Amino acid sequence: MDYEIFDLGDFALQRGATLRDCKLAYKTFGTLSPAKDNVIVYPTWYSGQHYDNEWLVGEGMALDPSKYFIIIPNMLGNGLSSSPSNYPEPYNGPRFPQVTAYDNVKAQHRLITEKFGIEHIVMVVGWSMGALQTFHWGAMYPDMMDKLAPFCGSAKCSRHNFVFLEGVKAALTADAAWNNGWYDEKPAKGLRAAARVYAGWGFSQAFYRQKLDIETLGFSSLEDFLVAFWEGFFLPKDANNLLTMLWTWQNGDISDNELYGGDFEKALGAIKAKTFVMPGRTDLYFPPEDSENEVANMPNAEFRPIESVWGHFAGGPGTNPVDVKALDDMLKELLAA
Known part of the structure; x- marks a missing residue:
């Protein structure tokens, strides 16, 4: 097993259930600096596990483990963290409770603060549902990070x-x-x-x-x-x-919590981090128009589309080398800003 487990104990979910003895699987790359000031958080995507994020991590890349301590937390439900496939009765299988992106980020925040004692993050970055979690990080903990890089994803699941x-x-x-x-x-x-x-x-x-x-x-x-x-x-x-x-994805909304009471524009406006919102130009799930709307309501964001015909896969998982370079270059620019 090339990953570690953080025990969340009895983890109360936003929709009312409690996952007892809840487990959060994660993998790290690089070394945490003595000042704990070199942290990048990189959540997983729909059906993906930490292995499926590793294409964006490497020497000489933006996510360079010789410079940064990179934490890849696995989403609840993805088969490594607590999930229908591995959770004991009575919440096993189809009885597994509804988990929101808010729940996921709350769990990740506990990992980062309790396990590692980290108080500040350089950047949160993610593709697709990883982008959904990235937006949640920015809205839930606006003072905690310098940069956000959601790519090919949205802050709220659109009706389409x-x-x-x-x-x-x-x-x-x-x-x-x-x-x-x-x-x-x-x-x-x-x-x-x-x-x-x-x-x-x-x-x-x-x-x-x-x-x-x-x-x-x-x-x-x-x-x-x-x-x-x-x-x-x-x-x-x-x-x-x-x-x-899928339920987590459909119910993704950075404003659906006690902080913002469903006011989506207020939630976007609360994100302080310097943000590159990077949609795929031809993404059919997350069209650039949705990203432009998000950027218009964020105080410190830029609209930086990935110019590609690869649709949603312009953002991952490392399928097209040209898109990987374009994305990596934008991440380097953001980190240097």
Whole structure:
């Protein structure tokens, strides 16, 4: 096991349940400086684990472990932290409670302050649902960090994004093997169907028009891409875990808490950190217009789109080297600012 576990004890969730003996899995890179002033927090994304974030960490990159102490906390529900697939009865499987992004960031804040004694963070950065958590960090703990770098994600799940996720959920749960979450064997047909729904959204129209699945990624046909890439991506994952994280995504909103009482513009306005909001120009989940609206309500933010036809995957997980360099260059600029 290449990661560590932080015990949260009895962790009370925003929606009313308590996860007893709650576990937060995390991995660190680099060394914490004596002054504890070189910290970067890099949360995970929908279905991803810390392994899936490591492409953005490396010598000579913005997230350089020779300079920074980089903490990658795993989201609740992702299979390593407390999740439907690993949690004991009675909150196991489909009984696992609803977890918000607010809960995730509260847990991460406890890890960072209680385990490491860290009071200040250089930067919080994240892709997709990692970006959702990044925005939450900025709104929940506005005095704690210098920089924020949410890429290909949003501070609140849009209505259109919510509807897309309903399609993923419907495909997954239509499999008879799903059995309301009490499956003995994984609902493979449902996972494959969910993957096909996802496939139309993860990459842009231009990506498919230019046949980059074949020309650049090396798949032999469109069907080969749908099966080998997309179905292959979803099949190893636990269905209940996916649905837990999907609920977290759908209910993502930095203002949905006692701090802001649902006032989204107030929550955005409270973010003090210097922020680069970096949408993918052709992202179908998180279109640049949503990011422009966020930036307009943030006092210290810049709109810095990733100019790419790779859709949502312009931001990860390291799929296109050109986009990786563009993103890394922007992160270096932000860190140097």
